[in-house]
Amino acid sequence: MLPAFEYRSPLSVEEALELLAKYREDVKVLAGGHSLIPAMKQGEVCPKVLLDLRRMAGLSAIDPFEDGGLRIGALVTHRDLEISELARGRSPLLAEVASQVGDAQVRNFGTLVGSVCQADPASDYPAALLALEAQVVVASPRGERSVPVEGFIQGAFETALEPDELVLAIDVPRSWARTAAYVRVRHVASGFALAGVAAQILVEDGRIASARIGVTGVAERAFRLAVIEEQLLGREPLPGAFAEMIRGVALGREILSDGAASAEYRSHLADVCTARALRKAISRIGV
Amino acid sequence: MKYPVAVSVNGRAYRREVEARTLLVDFLRDHLGLFGTHVGCETSQCGACLVTLDGLTLKACTRLAVQADGAQVTTLEGLLVDGNLHPVQSALLKECALTCGFCASGVVLAAKECLERKPVAGEDEVRRSLEGVFCRCTGYQPIVDAVRSLAAAPVRDLRDGATAEL
Structure with missing residues (x-):
């Protein structure tokens, strides 16, 4: 049985922030619970107070911005993103990743925001959120701030969130048509990514005008392939044309190594997934 | 400290008081006596504790009973109608x-x-x-x-x- 704790389910952001300010490190925030409850069972976290967001209004919505972007509330589940017409239309890359997270039950109840706050290095989302240049919307007694996902996730299970701060949503800017793809190699048992790459390219007049590539599962935190993004500019988007530049994309980083995959193997998978994600994104030009 | 939980299980309304740490699967089995939901790995992997909560399948070891307050739960027992299998x-x-x-x-x-x-x-x-x-x-x-x-x-x-x- 779990150690005892106090359970609170505030109705408003103000009430939630008061509880966070009062209990600070002793409180854990509960959304879908599909990272937190397993972690509590393993004894990895032992909160004195559990702050459940489920009664708070407005956090379950996927809201459109006028410029084409999306605000994804802290209680929006993977399943919501997978089936939402709005999310599929405006951010097909994110919906594609959501449809691959965990198993059916995880997707039914786990949340995007919860996953990002957990900051598991093998999580699928960060690759896409980096490629999409998404922002984390954080509330605290000092007001609201937006933090790029790239800076929010600071390491394995580490984020830039202060003890009195609460994540309200993730903002995803307007997507570039459908020329994006996520490709990963899964751990056979856990389903987590040994390597996962999300690529988004913009093609104008038959040339690559912009590219963003995010890699997850390979290092302690997800990273962008800035050098390759640069090299792709001005090139013709031909399938398989970039093999020569995709060699050792993860080199120079501290690559994860464990029983499931050595650093050498993960590095190889990063290259493979990068090539496949680019090829798949390119195959969607004009679709 | 105990918390009130009002939940509909297989169409029947229940009101109980539980500790916050009580998992939904233990609530169904130990508090309501519904043993069709099994306890397997208790680590959100095996799925033996599956129920539906508000129409979505859920591993009942991965939710607290207090989180199910106000919800409609269906367990394996709830699929039988007049003793006929689903x-x-x-x-x-x-x-x-x-x-x-x-x-x-x-x-x-x-x-x-x-x-x-x-x-x-x-x-x-x-x-x-x-x-x-x-x-x-x-x-x-x-x-x-x-x-x-x-x-x-x-x-x-x-x-x-x-x-x-x-």
Whole structure:
């Protein structure tokens, strides 16, 4: 049985922030619970107070911005993103990743925001959120701030969130048509990514005008392939044309190594997934 | 400290007081005496504790009873109507798709959700839908065959005998 704790389910952001300010490190925030409850069972976290967001209004919505972007509330589940017409239309890359997270039950109840706050290095989302240049919307007694996902996730299970701060949503800017793809190699048992790459390219007049590539599962935190993004500019988007530049994309980083995959193997998978994600994104030009 | 929980399980309303740390699966078994929901790995992997909560399958070891306050829960017991098996259960029986039966609670509910979402699910879709439930006896093929045997069945037939939440 779990150690005892106090359970609170505030109705408003103000009430939630008061509880966070009062209990600070002793409180854990509960959304879908599909990272937190397993972690509590393993004894990895032992909160004195559990702050459940489920009664708070407005956090379950996927809201459109006028410029084409999306605000994804802290209680929006993977399943919501997978089936939402709005999310599929405006951010097909994110919906594609959501449809691959965990198993059916995880997707039914786990949340995007919860996953990002957990900051598991093998999580699928960060690759896409980096490629999409998404922002984390954080509330605290000092007001609201937006933090790029790239800076929010600071390491394995580490984020830039202060003890009195609460994540309200993730903002995803307007997507570039459908020329994006996520490709990963899964751990056979856990389903987590040994390597996962999300690529988004913009093609104008038959040339690559912009590219963003995010890699997850390979290092302690997800990273962008800035050098390759640069090299792709001005090139013709031909399938398989970039093999020569995709060699050792993860080199120079501290690559994860464990029983499931050595650093050498993960590095190889990063290259493979990068090539496949680019090829798949390119195959969607004009679709 | 105890917290009030009001929950509808298989169409029947229950009110209980529980500790915050009580898991939904333990609440169903130990507080309500519904033993159709099994306790397997307790680490959100095996799926033996599957129930539906507000119409979505859930591993009941991965939710606190207090989080289910106000919810509608269906357990394996809730699929029986007048003692008749749900079509998914009948299909599993027909294909000899369960051996020891420990995973049945999960397999039945996962398969039912799969067919509700994709009435003509192909083999890949069926296998994907069953990723969250482990069977250590059958090797899955008879389970997949049983679900596929229903994949062409009219949706209406699947709903017959099913619970009000459909």
